[in-house]
Amino acid sequence: MFGRTVSRAVLGRGVATLSTNPTIRLTATRTYATVRNSPLSEKLSINGDRLWEDIHHTAKWSAPSPGGVTRLCADENDKKVRDWFRDQLLALGADYKVNATGTQFGVFPGEDNSIPPIAMGSHLDTVATGGKFDGPLGVIGALEVMRSFKEQGIKTRAPIVLINWTNEEGARFFPLLGSSIVYAGRSTVEQAHAAASNDASELTMGGELAKIGYVGDGPNTFKEFPISAHFEIHCEQSTDLEKAGKPVGWVEGWQGMTWYDVIFHGENGHANTYPMYGRRDALTGAAKLVCELEKLAYEQNGATTVTGIHSRPWGACNIQSKCKMTFCLMHKEAEGLEQMGKIIMERVKSIASLHGLETETDRTVHLLPGNFWPEAIDCVRLACGEKGIASRTGTGHDSTMTQLLCPTAMVFARAKDGISHSPKEWTSKEDCAESALVLGKSVLNFDDYMKLKAADATA
Numbered sequence: 001m002f003g004r005t006v007s008r009a010v011l012g013r014g015v016a017t018l019s020t021n022p023t024i025r026l027t028a029t030r031t032y033a034t035v036r037n038s039p040l041s042e043k044l045s046i047n048g049d050r051l052w053e054d055i056h057h058t059a060k061w062s063a064p065s066p067g068g069v070t071r072l073c074a075d076e077n078d079k080k081v082r083d084w085f086r087d088q089l090l091a092l093g094a095d096y097k098v099n100a101t102g103t104q105f106g107v108f109p110g111e112d113n114s115i116p117p118i119a120m121g122s123h124l125d126t127v128a129t130g131g132k133f134d135g136p137l138g139v140i141g142a143l144e145v146m147r148s149f150k151e152q153g154i155k156t157r158a159p160i161v162l163i164n165w166t167n168e169e170g171a172r173f174f175p176l177l178g179s180s181i182v183y184a185g186r187s188t189v190e191q192a193h194a195a196a197s198n199d200a201s202e203l204t205m206g207g208e209l210a211k212i213g214y215v216g217d218g219p220n221t222f223k224e225f226p227i228s229a230h231f232e233i234h235c236e237q238s239t240d241l242e243k244a245g246k247p248v249g250w251v252e253g254w255q256g257m258t259w260y261d262v263i264f265h266g267e268n269g270h271a272n273t274y275p276m277y278g279r280r281d282a283l284t285g286a287a288k289l290v291c292e293l294e295k296l297a298y299e300q301n302g303a304t305t306v307t308g309i310h311s312r313p314w315g316a317c318n319i320q321s322k323c324k325m326t327f328c329l330m331h332k333e334a335e336g337l338e339q340m341g342k343i344i345m346e347r348v349k350s351i352a353s354l355h356g357l358e359t360e361t362d363r364t365v366h367l368l369p370g371n372f373w374p375e376a377i378d379c380v381r382l383a384c385g386e387k388g389i390a391s392r393t394g395t396g397h398d399s400t401m402t403q404l405l406c407p408t409a410m411v412f413a414r415a416k417d418g419i420s421h422s423p424k425e426w427t428s429k430e431d432c433a434e435s436a437l438v439l440g441k442s443v444l445n446f447d448d449y450m451k452l453k454a455a456d457a458t459a
């Protein structure tokens with residue numbers, strides 16, 4: 001056994017392989033002359049005070065998290081904010097449904113209900129020690145748009161659906177994008193329900209959703225419930241808008257990212273008496289991998305983050321015989337991302353061989369870099385006008401799932417110092433309102449675009 005390395009690489013096991021083929025859209029040369037600022041979008045205004053109040057009102061549903069929000073998927077605070085969102089949708093007259101992965105849908109009819117609805121969605125659950133904006137701004141901003149449509153008598157041709165997706169962050173259960181991944185047909189309800197808690201307890205996402213009463217019988221997949229497009233506001237999580245002095249941005253695409261689980265298996269032994277030479281310490285292997293990951297990011301001009309380490313056995317007197325590490329690799333280019341994956345797997349092998357460890361490696365999520373749909377980006381770009389710039393996101397969102405299915409684009413709201421996943425996350429009241437206005441206008445532009453396209457087709 002000593003010195004033997006067993007490597008089990010379960011690559012792309014289908015549970016959460018998010019690989020897309022971005023080259024198709026990257027090379028598209030179509031012109032989208034019919035996207036314009038719709039006449040209706042000129043009329044729209046947003047109640048920035050109400051949006052701001054709701055962001056802060058709902059932020060109180062949080063575990064202790066000074067200044068920020070800790071509202072993990074399917075915890076008691078998540079139930080409270082979900083109940084609130086349901087009540088708001090019903091008060092607006094929505095056809096309301098919850099599906100098996102806890103996704104909340106509120107559908108509002110249009111002039112032609114044979115057309116699949118245009119969606120506005122994001123997530124109300126947050127990471128631990130998160131901020132008030134990552135997620136909630138997208139859902140509450142969408143709610144504000146719908147309220148404004150109603151108040152201002154703005155009626156779209158296509159129906160509209162507001163969506164609160166579940167476990168986008170993967171903060172409590174892995175994998176991330178917990179419900180949009182099922183909606184996109186890249187995972188199943190059963191797999192989502194079996195998603196394991198990151199705290200190494202036996203809790204699952206399905207069990208916890210059931211506890212708060214959020215396993216419903218609504219549609220789970222795009223096939224069952226297609227949408228015409230998906231638009232999402234998100235705080236920028238970077239400083240491009242701030243540097244440019246712009247409140248909003250249209251998001252053209254995302255960088256690639258891959259998550260791995262690596263388990264080092266070593267040998268149990270006495271922490272005090274076992275000789276140093278010949279130890280098979282799993283945690284030492286993991287520590288070396290942490291350092292290799294940091295080096296790799298600089299070598300390859302990418303980024304790497306270790307997001308979890310679980311080491312066993314418990315106790316003060318044991319050499320650690322099993323250590324599980326979760327980490328992610330990020331790169332703007334697909335080749336760079338693949339290269340980083342190859343290199344780090346080689347380094348796992350050499351660490352294991354040096355310390356006599358066995359390894360299990362599992363590439364759990366693989367999302368290549370890509371671009372959103374040009375016609376949807378154009379809708380957001382025109383809605384931003386002079387107030388926006390083009391931008392790219394450094395991470396995955398529910399929109400990276402819906403873009404597999406239908407025209408999708410995102411609206412960025414300026415974030416102070418680019419900080420996110422921290423209580424310091426901050427977007428001003430004015431910028432929140434501006435981003436909601438852009439979201440509403442984007443939906444109206446897309447509705448108008450579909451109408452013009454349909455007219456072209458029958459002409």
Ligand SMILES: [Zn+2]
Pocket residue numbers: 123134135168234397
């Ligand atoms: Zn988010």
